[in-house]
Amino acid sequence: MELSVSFFVARSHSCVVPVVTARSDLKFLRKPLTLRKRSAIRAQVSDPSPCRETDDGFVLEDVPHLTNFLPDLPSYPNPLHKSQAYAIVKKTFVSPEDVVAEKIVVQKDSPRGVHFRRAGPREKVYFNSEEVRACVVTCGGLCPGINTVIREIVCGLNYMYGVDDILGIEGGYRGFYSKNTLQLTPKVVNDIHKRGGTFLQTSRGGHDTHKIVDNIQDRGINQVYIIGGDGTQKGAALIYQEVEKRGLQVAVAGIPKTIDNDIAVIDKSFGFDTAVEEAQRAINAAHVEVESVENGVGIVKLMGRYSGFIAMFATLASRDVDCCLIPESPFYLEGKGGLFEFVEQRLKENGHVVIVVAEGAGQEYVAQSMHTVDEKDASGNRLLLDVGLWLSQQIKDHFTKVQKMAINMKYIDPTYMIRAVPSNASDNIYCTLLAQSAVHGAMAGYTGFTVGPVNSRHAYIPISRVTETQNTIKLTDRMWARLLASTNQPSFLNSSEVMMGKVDGAILEQINNRKIKSI
Ligand SMILES: Nc1ncnc2c1ncn2[C@@H]1O[C@H](COP(=O)(O)OP(=O)(O)OP(=O)(O)O)[C@@H](O)[C@H]1O
Numbered sequence: 036m037e038l039s040v041s042f043f044v045a046r047s048h049s050c051v052v053p054v055v056t057a058r059s060d061l062k063f064l065r066k067p068l069t070l071r072k073r074s075a076i077r078a079q080v081s082d083p084s085p086c087r088e089t090d091d092g093f094v095l096e097d098v099p100h101l102t103n104f105l106p107d108l109p110s111y112p113n114p115l116h117k118s119q120a121y122a123i124v125k126k127t128f129v130s131p132e133d134v135v136a137e138k139i140v141v142q143k144d145s146p147r148g149v150h151f152r153r154a155g156p157r158e159k160v161y162f163n164s165e166e167v168r169a170c171v172v173t174c175g176g177l178c179p180g181i182n183t184v185i186r187e188i189v190c191g192l193n194y195m196y197g198v199d200d201i202l203g204i205e206g207g208y209r210g211f212y213s214k215n216t217l218q219l220t221p222k223v224v225n226d227i228h229k230r231g232g233t234f235l236q237t238s239r240g241g242h243d244t245h246k247i248v249d250n251i252q253d254r255g256i257n258q259v260y261i262i263g264g265d266g267t268q269k270g271a272a273l274i275y276q277e278v279e280k281r282g283l284q285v286a287v288a289g290i291p292k293t294i295d296n297d298i299a300v301i302d303k304s305f306g307f308d309t310a311v312e313e314a315q316r317a318i319n320a321a322h323v324e325v326e327s328v329e330n331g332v333g334i335v336k337l338m339g340r341y342s343g344f345i346a347m348f349a350t351l352a353s354r355d356v357d358c359c360l361i362p363e364s365p366f367y368l369e370g371k372g373g374l375f376e377f378v379e380q381r382l383k384e385n386g387h388v389v390i391v392v393a394e395g396a397g398q399e400y401v402a403q404s405m406h407t408v409d410e411k412d413a414s415g416n417r418l419l420l421d422v423g424l425w426l427s428q429q430i431k432d433h434f435t436k437v438q439k440m441a442i443n444m445k446y447i448d449p450t451y452m453i454r455a456v457p458s459n460a461s462d463n464i465y466c467t468l469l470a471q472s473a474v475h476g477a478m479a480g481y482t483g484f485t486v487g488p489v490n491s492r493h494a495y496i497p498i499s500r501v502t503e504t505q506n507t508i509k510l511t512d513r514m515w516a517r518l519l520a521s522t523n524q525p526s527f528l529n530s531s532e533v534m535m536g537k538v539d540g541a542i543l544e545q546i547n548n549r550k551i552k553s554i
């Protein structure tokens with residue numbers, strides 16, 4: 036048996052920790068690997084100093100494999116060897132050496148950087164299909180495409196791997212220990228992708244790792260497919276850890292779901308495009324309304340708790356939006372460069388104005404003016420105050436009382452409507468790839484992973500990597516600048532902030548404080 040070495044990065048220390056696994060099937064290091072490098076890596080095994088990597092800076096952030104803690108697990112030829120679907124495919128199986136680069140824009144001399152294992156079917160599987168008992172659960176808020184993912188997990192397991200024992204866990208994590216299961220077959224799930232929502236129902240809260248894993252063990256489940264957002268993926272990591280602690284042959288696969296697109300590392304979350312498309316309809320309605328009256332002010336509130344991606348992309352797509360407000364970019368109302376001034380100017384120029392506001396924007400102001408206390412949902416997420424209503428009121432008050440100018444306010448809140456629809460064509464295809472990749476990964480014995488596209492290639496990503504940070508709009512990146520250039524709205528930064536050339540956390544905090552004072 037040959038020693039193979041895989042890596043994960045202890046990100047907080049920006050260093051690489053080698054993990055040695057005694058696996059004969061996985062010689063995972065970039066090829067060709069010089070002897071010198073290989074011996075350097077071996078040397079690290081006995082050297083606990085965690086801050087080294089291969090000479091050229093290649094890092095693989097690998098996902099766990101069942102054989103890490105069950106070294107004697109037997110493997111089997113992948114049933115896809117005999118699959119009609121793959122019969123004439125040139126390369127059915129993904130090479131164990133295929134990796135996906137986290138960054139594709141690099142400099143000539145820069146280190147090779149972080150890579151993830153490429154998703155897809157493997158030559159060998161670590162489950163005998165007849166012995167697989169899989170389950171699927173959906174947690175957190177809704178998102179277009181959940182049903183497609185459920186459907187394709189069931190069909191993928193059944194059609195590609197001959198698995199016919201698949202259970203639906205109803206009502207999110209708590210369903211593991213409080214509800215009966217549902218038998219899922221391709222026939223049962225055949226039409227569900229045409230509906231919004233989740234066929235299995237969902238919930239917030241109720242994650243009890245021990246009870247869940249007890250239940251997994253009692254029911255003889257050995258593959259767990261968990262569809263959900265950042266909170267759900269944190270829960271999936273705990274389930275994986277407990278499974279490993281108990282030494283169970285259970286593969287835990289996470290499929291990232293979030294309407295907010297706030298999951299890190301992956302290119303984009305499924306259902307996001309559908310949501311942006313749907314948001315267009317609300318923006319269009321606002322535009323039609325305000326164009327048809329004098330001094331029309333349209334406000335459209337879109338989802339986005341901490342990340343304003345839906346608002347940003349809907350704005351960029353629409354061209355009817357004058358100003359987009361997101362949680363990442365503090366704004367202010369009064370004075371030079373403020374929102375009131377901008378609204379007044381657009382009303383004078385065009386006779387109407389459309390504002391898109393992400394629900395998480397300006398929460399500090401709303402809280403201050405409403406004197407509310409923080410409330411949380413069952414999962415511990417802060418409950419948001421209605422910034423859309425608050426903003427409508429502020430603008431109305433300003434123009435009628437201060438400016439003595441009559442305006443026609445139209446406030447549209449389509450938040451739930453945009454996430455309750457079925458997924459569009461491209462999201463449906465994306466959901467299919469996610470589901471099939473998750474199935475291939477679990478069958479191949481990988482566990483504790485989240486699947487998702489990184490630079491358009493599907494990869495297996497350690498769950499901790501997608502939960503340690505949230506994907507937010509970086510004001511210092513070009514995309515936000517593109518939006519500002521497209522709407523020509525104020526950036527709400529003063530010139531000294533702009534002069535500094537970048538907006539970091541400290542500056543944002545200063546801006547926040549200043550804005551709060553001005554209310
Ligand atoms: N830190 C955590 N550890 C364990 N379980 C968690 C954690 N955070 C959330 N969960 C569980 O994950 C499930 C979903 O979490 P949450 O309501 O935050 O939604 P989410 O998965 O983040 O999706 P979204 O934010 O897109 O709606 C809940 O059942 C919750 O109990």
Ligand SMILES: O=P(O)(O)OC[C@H]1O[C@](O)(CO)[C@@H](O)[C@@H]1O
Binds near residue numbers: 175239293294295412
């Ligand atoms: O009202 P619910 O269902 O808890 O969900 C609302 C939240 O869920 C999200 O859609 C994330 O899933 C947020 O954008 C929103 O704040």
Ligand SMILES: [Mg+2]
Binds near residue numbers: 175264265
């Ligand atoms: Mg979340």
